[in-house]
Amino acid sequence: MPASKASRTGGKDSSVRALEATNFFLADVQTGLGPFLAAYLAGAGWNSGAIGIALTLGGVISVAMQTPAGALVDRVRGKRGVLICGSLGLGVGALLLAITARPWAVYTAQGLIGAAAPFLAPTLAAITMGLVGPEKFDLQFGKNQSFNSAGNVFCALLIAGVTWLCGNRAIFIAVIILIGPTVLSALSIRGDEIDYLLARGARAGSDGHSGAPVASIARVLLGNRALLVFLACVFLFHFANAAMLPQLGEVLAKDSKASAAPFMAACVIVTQVVIMCSATAIGRWANRHGRKPLLLLGFGVLPIRALLYTLVHSPIALIAVQILDGVANAIFAVVSVLVVADLTRGTGRFNLVQGGLATAVGLGAALSTTFGGQLIQHYNFSASFLALGGVAVLALLLLALGVPETLRRSRGSA
Numbered sequence: 001m002p003a004s005k006a007s008r009t010g011g012k013d014s015s016v017r018a019l020e021a022t023n024f025f026l027a028d029v030q031t032g033l034g035p036f037l038a039a040y041l042a043g044a045g046w047n048s049g050a051i052g053i054a055l056t057l058g059g060v061i062s063v064a065m066q067t068p069a070g071a072l073v074d075r076v077r078g079k080r081g082v083l084i085c086g087s088l089g090l091g092v093g094a095l096l097l098a099i100t101a102r103p104w105a106v107y108t109a110q111g112l113i114g115a116a117a118p119f120l121a122p123t124l125a126a127i128t129m130g131l132v133g134p135e136k137f138d139l140q141f142g143k144n145q146s147f148n149s150a151g152n153v154f155c156a157l158l159i160a161g162v163t164w165l166c167g168n169r170a171i172f173i174a175v176i177i178l179i180g181p182t183v184l185s186a187l188s189i190r191g192d193e194i195d196y197l198l199a200r201g202a203r204a205g206s207d208g209h210s211g212a213p214v215a216s217i218a219r220v221l222l223g224n225r226a227l228l229v230f231l232a233c234v235f236l237f238h239f240a241n242a243a244m245l246p247q248l249g250e251v252l253a254k255d256s257k258a259s260a261a262p263f264m265a266a267c268v269i270v271t272q273v274v275i276m277c278s279a280t281a282i283g284r285w286a287n288r289h290g291r292k293p294l295l296l297l298g299f300g301v302l303p304i305r306a307l308l309y310t311l312v313h314s315p316i317a318l319i320a321v322q323i324l325d326g327v328a329n330a331i332f333a334v335v336s337v338l339v340v341a342d343l344t345r346g347t348g349r350f351n352l353v354q355g356g357l358a359t360a361v362g363l364g365a366a367l368s369t370t371f372g373g374q375l376i377q378h379y380n381f382s383a384s385f386l387a388l389g390g391v392a393v394l395a396l397l398l399l400a401l402g403v404p405e406t407l408r409r410s411r412g413s414a
Contacts, residue, residue, distance in 0.1 A: 016131055016140070018188035020147045023124060025182040026087060027151030036159065036171050037097065037106075038246035039264050044101040048250060052373025054106050055246065059366025061114030063359055069118035070355020073126050074200040074348070082123045083186040087179050089116025094175035118362075122354040125337055127189060129350065130199030138338055142283020145333050149275035151178070152268060160265035201341065201350025227343045227353065229402040231360045233299070234336060236395035238364030240302055240388045243372030244309065245271075245325065248318060251381055263315055267322045274326020275333065282334045290407045291335050291342070292399075298331030299396040306389030310382040342406035 041051045076082060093112035096105045124144065132140045155174050162170040249264045286294055305324040312318055340357055344350045368388070375384035
């Protein structure tokens with residue numbers, strides 16, 4: 001019996017390492033594609049309004065898919081298969097972008113990416129919860145984000161290298177290269193180590209079956225005031241945030257098409273290094289001291305970043321401003337999912353609400369790129385950055401006044 005127990009523990013440790021490797025190689029490809037795609041299309045002669053529409057297309061499809069994707073992840077037991085199919089969808093989209101910048105290819109690629117990406121984040125979080133349980137979820141999810149950001153840094157360096165040698169179109173070759181190891185890492189996670197009930201946020205009884213009925217979708221999504229206000233904050237945060245880095249890419253491409261991709265790679269690297277170095281500590285701190293103080297800090301740096309973009313013009317200084325982007329995104333990436341886990345504990349709808357969270361993110365991001373693109377086209381970049389900063393202030397105020405601390409509630413119900 002001791003040997004069997006030790007063997008199972010070793011197997012789960014191996015699955016956790018494979019999960020971390022999957023986070024590294026997957027590297028949040030859709031988020032990485034957005035800024036690089038904007039710079040690529042600007043260099044190919046697309047105007048700001050057309051770029052905004054192209055980015056919005058993928059965002060609209062993602063918005064439509066996010067919540068159904070979360071509900072499906074709750075129900076599906078073969079979660080590794082969901083990861084693999086989603087990764088292949090992203091790879092096909094990247095291949096189309098590598099072939100041509102013609103509208104039909106760009107729009108088709110954005111459709112594929114928008115349809116595949118909604119399944120990835122909730123599946124990774126569900127596998128994490130199913131492997132380590134709610135007690136260790138905070139720390140492990142923070143580690144996941146560190147590996148994810150390390151993968152983004154690797155991808156950005158790879159992009160900088162291939163664009164230097166082969167031109168901007170080779171940007172998307174990096175995405176394709178990462179698909180193979182992503183699939184292999186996902187296959188290395190043992191399916192029998194993933195607890196199906198824990199993975200969907202349900203409680204297990206002594207017989208291994210759910211100890212409580214699964215809550216209705218309407219009650220979970222509409223009956224929790226704290227959750228609804230938090231989702232509104234998330235929408236406003238990403239409405240303010242999503243367009244900033246793509247717009248920075250357009251500024252750089254406008255000044256020098258040849259140097260735009262390397263500068264964007266540097267911006268992404270700065271952001272991801274901050275996330276990589278801080279995500280594990282954020283998960284640990286949130287577990288001990290609470291979620292809200294961290295969220296207030298993350299939301300608070302966004303309007304400062306928007307203002308700095310209007311005051312700073314040196315490419316090196318603009319890259320340095322991305323430290324603030326790293327702070328905001330590190331906190332949001334880790335703590336937002338912890339808040340969802342807190343508010344859905346025992347309901348069996350963890351991944352469904354993750355889908356709702358991603359819907360708020362996608363809707364805010366999709367409208368952000370169109371809103372920012374139109375302001376640039378009719379006014380200028382500074383007007384767009386300042387308007388987005390104003391939305392960020394609204395998000396901060398709503399968070400401060402309308403969202404309670406969720407950590408204590410989670411511990412009381414655990």
